[in-house]
Amino acid sequence: MEPVQTSFKEPSREAEKEGRSVLPASQNPKAHDGTAAGRIVLDADDISRALTRISHEILERNKGAEDLLLLGLHTRGVPLARRLAANIAAVEGTTVATGSLDVTMYRDDLRSHPTRAPHRTELPAAGIDGKTVVLVDDVLYSGRTIRAALDALSDLGRPAVVRLAVLVDRGHRELPIRADHVGKNLPTARSERVSLRLSEIDGEDEVTIQ
């Protein structure tokens, strides 16, 4: 007799994705097992090429690097944002502001998990007002993380434009959200798991599916 509760009680798949990815490689028994880790869909070179292309797309769309802020979503969006910024700096010869955003407090599934400590939200001193903010995440799935990120942004200031860049879009959206820049569209079944590993966190670059 409480139909409204079902959405809270059903753990979001997006959160499952994050829950797994926060495990350090050393604590994840599957991480080192080549077969159990699943099929590699993007290797280090693929990831590097995709990020180079996204960097150029962002520059083209923004007509340069002015007022650009690349905001990585924890955990793996943060190093991705830094890599994109490094690419853009190499092309344009100017530094690009980066930051990190934690959306834990804004999630719609807080009540279906034990609480965890939030990661750091770090913004440039100039803030986000009037900036072109590009949210950077690893895998776009249900869209609920991005929804939470948009809510968090509105509490932090008023960007001129917000865009979304993801390395992998695996479909199965539950909200009207789409990415502006996609590294790879990856058709998946809901039962499959897509994992991104990055050298900054996991020691190597690859995207696997299992």
Add this chain to the structure above:
Amino acid sequence: MNRHLLSIDDLDVADIHRIFTTAAEMHDVQRREVKKLPALRGRTVINLFFEDSTRTRSSFEIAGKWLSADVINLSAKGSSASKGESLRDTAMTVTAMGIDGLVVRHSASGAAAQISQWIDVPVINAGDGTHEHPTQALLDGYTLTRRLGTLEGKHVAIVGDVTHSRVFRSNVKSLTKLGASVTVVAPPTLMPAGVGDWSKEAGFATSWDLDSVLPDADAVMMLRVQRERMSGGFFPTAREYTIGYGLTRGRLDLLKPGTPILHPGPMNRGLEISPDAADAADSLVLDQVSSGVAVRMSVLYHLLAGESDKTDGGTA
């Protein structure tokens, strides 16, 4: 983490560090234009205060409100408790309104623990008699950790009215859990019997001589002389207490340069702490207040935001 926060004993070291990490993020919210996080939206917290309090109650109130909870303050004055209602009936009544968390302050030691046996929502002890005041100890530990980097191997002197201090009891537990050594300094009349056995941790010591402890301290925590709990006779005169155990201007010179000074407030200026110490550059008194909001936000978040222990999930 335990469902209630009644004592520092409810927390292990990992819990304390998780609370500190979260508090650091909450601290940033205080500097934002929009001081609001949606984590407790739709949740209701009652501050049930049977004892006078300004900073703790308002600190919990702000913390709850910044997390988007609805916060209601009930004090004993003007409530049914003053008409003779029992503690149990008061607790059951406010809980029956459908609240999600209860913050309790009471003059009787163990009151919060007792209430937690009766009701079905998380209970946070905001001070029970002379027993514990866990969120104060957490905010002290958090303030010191931010200042000193770590408490591992640091030496904290806690000075003053130990007998009546719940702040002291909670702090000894949390500071030693965090790896600090603690020396308790008090006049013999205000040192509880058997205090030496309270902590098994290494580095726990007691002293009657403030001047010999101050040069070795990495931080000094002054405790308020709680005249309201004293029936007299603990020391001859206020002036004599100040001479022996007050942090006077002269004693500041005994401290290593940069040693932080803490006081849980409200301060008796001129009694246990001189204005020179209270307003010194190394005084963290106001940092403690702002940290208090962040730490209480962190505690409320961890106890109330996540999944409920109850199988019916019906707290919302």
